[in-house]
Amino acid sequence: MDRRKFLKLAGVGAGGIMLPVYGVPVSAAQLASNGMDVGQKKVLADVVLNTARKAGASYTDVRIGRYLNQFVMTRETNVENIVNTESFGAGIRVIANGTWGFAATNDLTPDGVARAARQAVAVARANAKYQSEPVQLAPVKGVGEVSWQTPIQKNAIQVPISEKVDYLMEVNNSALNAGASFINSALYLVNEQKYFASSDGSYIDQDVHRLWAPMQVTAVDKKSGVFKTRDGLSTPVGLGYEYLDGREEDKIHGQTTLYKDSYDMVEDAQLAAEQAKAKLSAKSIEPGKYDLVLEPLHLRLTIHESVGHPLELDRVLGYEANYAGTSFATLDKWRSGKFKYGSDKVNFFADRTQPGSLGAVGYDDEGVQAKRWDLVKDGILVNYQATRDQVHMIDQNESHGCSYADSWSSVQFQRMPNVSLAPGKEKYSVKDMIRDVEKGIYILGRGSYSIDQQRYNFQFGGQLFYEIKNGEIVGQVEDVAYQSNTQEFWNSCSAICDESDYRLGGTFFDGKGQPSQVSAVSHGCATSRFDQINVINTKRKIS
Structure with missing residues (x-):
């Protein structure tokens, strides 16, 4: 070659x-x-x-x-x-x-x-x-x-x-x-x-x-x-x-x-x-149900895997099934206009114009000007990510501007734009959020993860974990991972900090396609709380 x-x-x-x-x-x-x-x-x-x-x-x-x-x-x-x-x-x-x-x-x-x-x-x-x-x-x-x-x-x-x-x-x-x-x-x-x-x-x-x-x-x-x-x-x-x-x-x-x-x-x-x-x-976590307080550099990976990927239209249509899987967020759910992707506090948007983001461009690789559009509005699934030759399949006549190729020698196709969770509208800080938690865990940074081929059932770890009791952080803990499914998890979202806490995270090498290509994409959010999520202990017993 x-x-x-x-x-x-x-x-x-x-x-x-x-x-x-x-x-x-x-x-x-x-x-x-x-x-x-x-x-x-x-x-x-x-x-x-x-x-x-x-x-x-x-x-x-x-x-x-x-x-x-x-x-x-x-x-x-x-x-x-x-x-x-x-x-x-x-x-x-x-x-x-x-x-x-x-x-x-x-x-x-x-x-x-x-x-x-x-x-x-x-x-x-x-x-x-x-x-x-x-x-x-x-x-x-x-x-x-x-x-x-x-x-x-x-x-x-x-x-x-x-x-x-x-x-x-x-x-x-x-x-x-x-x-x-x-x-x-x-x-x-x-x-x-x-x-x-x-x-x-x-x-x-x-x-x-x-x-x-x-x-x-x-x-x-x-x-x-x-x-x-x-x-x-x-x-x-x-x-x-x-x-x-x-x-x-x-x-x-x-x-x-x-x-x-x-x-x-x-x-x-x-x-x-x-x-x-x-x-x-640090003490090893006791398994059970916890309220999770997830900061942006951690939550961005959960967004990437459970929102960004399943709302790629080619994945929804089955084009990626052989390599990267399909999506639970099928067209019938979108067409119903009633599918509860998350609680009414959850608003996801795609935006290739965010300054400092990895996906920021003036125009995509089809010459479509970068823009912002809604994916989930007040918890309801309202749109996908689509390119010029895809949007007619969802009864639209304007490309979303999310075509990309990782090289001149690669053909361009639909790639994830910046997909972000909108911050809360009312003044609400991380300290306020922790103060409102009786039994919880504050998680920072990206860790290991696993998610099924339809982007539904998942498990996520992190870098740092702090136990919360009665509104206060009481110490560092270890061996933490949480398990849920996409719809259950985002419907458990009970609070989101305001825009003062909004930050971008991202990934440099997001793989997709056959032959495989990589792209870079950011995800923004503010610290968010999720109620009664199942937490497991990941520590392996050494015999």
């Missing part, structure tokens, strides 16, 4: 994350260099559009993409690996004879993209023999020549490698000095330079940036050999290096202030070491 060399880095970074890295190795300097001029991209795009039309395509779009990755991985006092990759090429999608066709090339010359355009039309014609119904595309008005960029203050890829390594070494030393036995830390930086053009009349140039700074801290009891871990409490973001710098300059008053959306990884490493050690002596 010359046009798409694949590096798979197994067991690196925090928690042994499996990293899908597309592209060829390049130097850090090459990674930070400018890509192809936008004028050159338009010339190539017009070649594609004209060639495909002459070959018989009724619709064509082309994505010219330069995808950049930089991963810096460390352990204790050592740099484990530094990876810089670049992938550059064009993906061409057409409709001919009512059927999709796709081809891709890294030969970015007029002749190269013209050959790929003709190949895409030939693929569509071949596929048409097996097409039972013609593709129905929701209309999209061309926007002409426009551009969009993630609103970053400091391009993370352009920050010198030495500075990033020094920062991670400071992080690691902070944890080790606080008593950690081991620490892994990493920086994952992504830049997608994407140019989209279509026969609808759009020429869209986008520069998308993402950053993630994960770590895992381990404390070991040398006498017993028991160990406990605490992952970092950062979140992947659609921001620049200012997320880690933590400071910005006030251009009006000439002062330097704390950046509002910053993360102090050094401080979190110290706290992680202290909390991992505290886990070693």
Whole structure:
């Protein structure tokens, strides 16, 4: 596969994350260099559009993409690996004879993209023999020549490698000095330079940036050999290096202030070491029914698995059944207009315009402008996530703008947008919420999870657990996981903090499709309470 060399880095970074890295190795300097001029991209795009039309395509779009990755991985006092990759090429999608066709090339010359355009039309014609119904595309008005960029203050890829390594070494030393036995830390930086053009009349140039700074801290009891871990409490973001710098300059008053959306990884490493050690002596939870107080960086994973995935329309229709499963939230439930997904306090919305989110773009990979729409309103299921060729199946004529491909060589399809739980409308703090709980557990951070193929029955863990009695936190506990099903769980939601507690969490590598693709997505929420949820003890007995 010359046009798409694949590096798979197994067991690196925090928690042994499996990293899908597309592209060829390049130097850090090459990674930070400018890509192809936008004028050159338009010339190539017009070649594609004209060639495909002459070959018989009724619709064509082309994505010219330069995808950049930089991963810096460390352990204790050592740099484990530094990876810089670049992938550059064009993906061409057409409709001919009512059927999709796709081809891709890294030969970015007029002749190269013209050959790929003709190949895409030939693929569509071949596929048409097996097409039972013609593709129905929701209309999209061309926007002409426009551009969009993630609103970053400091391009993370352009920050010198030495500075990033020094920062991670400071992080690691902070944890080790606080008593950690081991620490892994990493920086994952992504830049997608994407140019989209279509026969609808759009020429869209986008520069998308993402950053993630994960770590895992381990404390070991040398006498017993028991160990406990605490992952970092950062979140992947659609921001620049200012997320880690933590400071910005006030251009009006000439002062330097704390950046509002910053993360102090050094401080979190110290706290992680202290909390991992505290886990070693924390009491094991007594199983039973508890009211759960779930903070945003924990609850975002529950949202992702039990709301984001089951409301993907292709999953509802069974297209993902072989790989990622189906959905309990079937069309008959939506059509009834009465399906109680959650309590009347529960409002879920999809939004690709949220600043700092992983899913934030100006336009999706079909040229549809990013927007916000409701999924669950006052507890009732009201909509799904759908693309241009799907929305007619739910009696709608406007795409939701959630099409994405993880590479120029991958065909775009429906991917999860940012799916978030709306905060409460009345003033209500985390302290207020804990004060209202007689017997409960306060859970922070993402842990292990398990959910069935219809996204219904599930089990979730966390990073930190604190027991609540009579409105007060009485101590740290361990070995906690909660079990429920999606409808029962969200209908047990009895309170949500106000917007002052609303925060985004996210995932950098959300897998879907065959061949598999990954995408990055955020989920926002405020701390929320769920009544009388079944809690189990996960501690294994050692014989």
